[in-house]
Amino acid sequence: MQINKNIAISESGFIFNPSNGDSFSTNQVGLEIIRLLKDDKGKSEIVSELVNKFQTDSATLEKDLGDFFLMLRNFQLLNE
Amino acid sequence: MEKRKITVAVSGLNNIDSPGPGIPVIRALKESSFFEVRIIGLSYENLEPGLYMRELVDKSYSIPLPSSGTASLLERLRYIHEMESLDVIIPNFDAELHSFIKLSSQLKSEFEIETFLPTQEQFESRHKSVLYNFGVENEVKVPFSKMIFTANEIGSLKNEFTYPLVIKGKYYDASIAATPEQAINYFHKISAKWGLPIIVQEFVSGNEVNVTAIGDGKGNCIGAVPMRKLYITDKGKAWAGVSLDDENLIKITNRVIGNSKWKGGCELEFIKSKEGEYYLLEMNPRFPAWVYLAVGCGQNHPEALVRMALGEEITPYESYDVGKLFIRFSFDQIVDLKDFEKISTIGEL
Secondary structure, eight states: OOEEEEOEEESSSSOOOOOTOOOOOOHHHHHHHHHHHTTTTOOHHHHHHHHTTTSSOOHHHHHHHHHHHHHHTTOOEEEE | OOOOEEEEEEEEOSSSSSSSSSSHHHHHHTTTTSEEEEEEESSSSSGGGGGGOOOTSSSEEEEOOGGGGGHHHHHOOOOOOOOOOOOOEEOOOHHHHHHHHHHHHHHHHOOOOBOOOOOHHHHTTTTTGGGGEEEEEEEEOOOOEESSSGOOOOOGGGTTOSEEEEEEESSOOOEEEEEEHHHHHHHHHHHHOSOOOOEEOOOSSSSSEEEEEEEEESOOOEEEEEEEEEOOOOTTTEEEEEEEEOHHHHHHHHHHHHHHHHHEEEEEEEETTTTTTEEEEEEEEOOOOOOOOOHTTTOOOHHHHHHHHHHHOOOOOOOOOOEEEEEOOOOOOOOHHHHHHHHTTTTTO
């Protein structure tokens, strides 16, 4: 699982994929997850990073993260 | 550096909802760092908006329609040259290119007017009707296509095509037909406007990506900028687009321009399938109307064309800005009736 390295992400959460011209907006949580992916963190590492920051449990976080990854794959931002 | 003063005639001043490339080409030339350009507009209709854009077009002349033949065009160009001392002509309509290619050597020998156009053979080789062969010769995938001359032929298309398929005009227009009935309808609609033959093309689904490019005629691609349309009008024209970072597309463009030894500006229209394969849908033999995006990305293709037309050796552009957008707009020009009268009666403005 790897985020496309050439995507541009701004501080405001604006994402631009220069290979196909798609652009998206994400909130601060999404932005943080994408940054962690860019740093080559795996799913379990991302869960443990985020579970300390948010008032939630690992199971819920894993499920939400799975949904988010699915969306990133559909938008061609994440490769297997 | 002192800029060289030159006079360039440009057609395609129809800056309308389906715009010609004339005004973007002129904007590019006006921003040249090598030339101080006086622009002579060449128009076919009195309501072409570019005629009245005085800040871009210094003087305009109407010219005869391509159907009038090359002799009348040459006579008109002779007169315009006497008045304006043209250095270069950049024709921007597909339908007029045949005449200008035919006249190019005469324009040079008789009037010392330069052009930078593909050869007749190159021009014909990328024609929609033979694009499939062009793809084979230049190692680029092209959806299967065939020409038809009557609506009766649509019934038998099922032997070679599956629906949906694309019905295309000789020069312009394309519609996706989901059924034979729709195909017949589009056949009549498009042939009534652009004549025969009609080109039937296999439908490939995916994202449309286009490239504006320029070749030196010796096998070198001097510049190429890929773009994806972000906003498309009901005529299928890009109203907004963004420059892309796509190495494969640049490689394919270099191969097509290199193999075909393309001379002049062009637009390559591709579909990128979900599997990441590129299919060449069309190769237009002139700059696209969005060519000014290339200027915005750091590659002034019209300037490069003029430099090569004037015999300069130039080095190919190696990079461009990714993620630059163009967004068109329209506004109403207020034109004095006297100006409209001038172009309508004496053919000059």
